[in-house]
Amino acid sequence: ALRWLCALLLALPGAAGVCSQPPRFAFAEPVSAALQSYAPGAVVSYRCLPGYAKKAGESPDVTCLADSTWSRKSAFCTKKPCGPPSIENGDFHTQTDLLFGATVTFTCQVGYRLVGPPSAQCVVRNGEVSWDAVPTCEIVLCPPPPSIENGQLLDRNEKFTFGMAASYSCNKGLSLVGEATIFCSIGRGFQGVWSSPAPECKEVKCKDPQVKNGKKLSGFGTEHTYGNQVSFECNPGYSMKGSSVVTCDANSAWTPPLPTCDQMLCGRPPELPFGTPTTAVGDSSPLGTRVMYRCIPGYEGAPGRSSVITCQSDATWSAPDPHFCVPAQCPSPRVQYGRVSPGRYFYRTWDTVTFSCNPGYALQGPRSSTCGADSRWSPPLPQCKKVRPCPMPPQVANGNHNGQGQAGFTMGMSVRYTCNPGFYLVGNPTVSCRASGTWSQPRPRCEG
Structure with missing residues (x-):
């Protein structure tokens, strides 16, 4: 019984000198069914899984070692390559490699559309690796170009593929309105569509354009049809409002509308701190208008300074001389x-x-x-x-003055007269000595 117990203990996993089940690999499997335990020296052989191939020079075997572990093994199987997928008029793209398990995406050249899945995976099929699905790139076809009235299609192709052109012409005397040539292009869902609608053939005549106060620079004929252009410029002293170039449109009208040439006017002349215009000037003045300023009271014109400004060709006043008025x-x-x-x-x-x-x-x-x-x-x-001295004040009959006994009389001195009793004074009672050395006049008199 003791002998059987020892044998049982030796057979348990982890017992000294015994290995458990062999290691698992993502790329290989044991050739034979795995046992519960292996004695030291036991060898387990592996074979590569589908999609993998054995590396040259690498052994697919592992051995149970005396310490109850399996010998270490590096990867002895590698992924098989699928090779570059072939897609005519297209290309593939990958972010990894082209080995078993890889995924690629597809795109088509311009003018082609993808038919089939947009991606493929490298898989095992019948024991070999290959791409599970490769789409195709089909050229984009446009429907037949539309026909037009009073005109014809110049291209007689049966099929129109991406990039091909369809050109039109009109019957004599009619103008082609729209694009004379349209192209096969790609629309929504990678369907073939024409780049623009088919043109129209119609009679288009625009009147000879005239711009008042202006002249033509091109388009001098009197008959104008669709697409004809005429350019203008304004006469000197006038400025243009609108476009200088107009085009005869499909409705026999000029577009944009004809421009106008408006007279160029200067605004009010500038105000100067010490001068005012000599003539009345309103809010607008034609080119060439001259305005002269005069100095306000207390100021006068400085020598060599101009007091005139002129309305210039750019509708601005010439710069005035701010210093032509100086204090008087x-x-x-x-x-x-x-x-x-x-x-x-x-x-x-x-x-x-x-x-x-x-x-x-x-x-x-x-x-x-x-x-x-x-x-x-x-x-x-x-x-x-x-200053001249005055003589003695003149005598007045029947009267006297208070300057009696005065030695002399100079300018500004005065004397006062009085009358004798029984007489009265007539006139100014005072006379003054003037600078001329004479007494002021008239002198008074005494009457009785």
């Missing part, structure tokens, strides 16, 4: 035998000066004057006259 000046006042205060070399508008005379001279005129906007002193300058 009065000449330095001179009073012979007198003095001016304050004394300066020049005086600006609204400056005021006062006057005084030298000793022995008397002021005749205003004591002050102001520089006016017209560069003149206002009031006019005074004079300093030499």
Whole structure:
């Protein structure tokens, strides 16, 4: 009984010197059915699974080692290649390789459409690897080009494939409206469609175009049919609104509409800080208009500066000289035998000066004057006259004056007259000594 127990323990997995079931490989399987355990030195052989091939020089065997493990093995089977798939007028694309299990996608050349699945896989079929399905690329066909009235199709092909052209012409005297040539192209679902509708043949005549205040640059004939173009330019002094080129369209009308040539006008002349226009100018002025400015009171034109601006060919005013008006000046006042205060070399508008005379001279005129906007002193300058003594005041019959006993009389001095008893005074009772050395007139008189 002890002998049977020892034999049983040796047969258990993991027992010393005993290997469990052989390793599993994704690419191979044991040639014979696997046992529950293997004695040291036991060998298990493998064969490659379908889709795999044995590597040259590699053994497909594993051995049970004395430590109850199987000998290590590297991959001894490799994937079989399917080879490049063949698709006429197309190509394939892959992100890996072309070995067993790989997947490729297909595309067609321009003008062809894919018929069949868009991808294929390298699979085992009848013991060999091959692509499970390869589509085809068929050329795109367009339906016959449409016919047109009063015209004909120039191409007589039975089939129209991608890229082929169909051209049309019209009967004599008619214009072809649309595309004279249309092309077979690809539409939705990779179906063949024509690039544009068939053209029309119709009679098109546009009137001879004329633009007021302008002239033609091209298209000088008087008869114009579909597609004819005419270009224009405006006369000097006018600007164009609209397109300079128009085309005769299918409705016998010019498109875009004919342009207009509008007179070029300058806006209001610019405002200057110290000047105003000499003539009335509105909100618009034709080219060549000249505007002259005059300086406002207190200012005068500077020598060598222009006061004229002109409406230029670009409908803008020429730049005015901002410095042609300068503050007005009065000449330095001179009073012979007198003095001016304050004394300066020049005086600006609204400056005021006062006057005084030298000793022995008397002021005749205003004591002050102001520089006016017209560069003149206002009031006019005074004079300093030499002072002359007056003689004794004249006698008045039946009267007397209070200057009796006075040694002398000079300008500005005055005397007062009174009448004797029984008489009364007629006239101004006072007379003054004037700069001329004479007494003011008239003198009074005493009447009784």
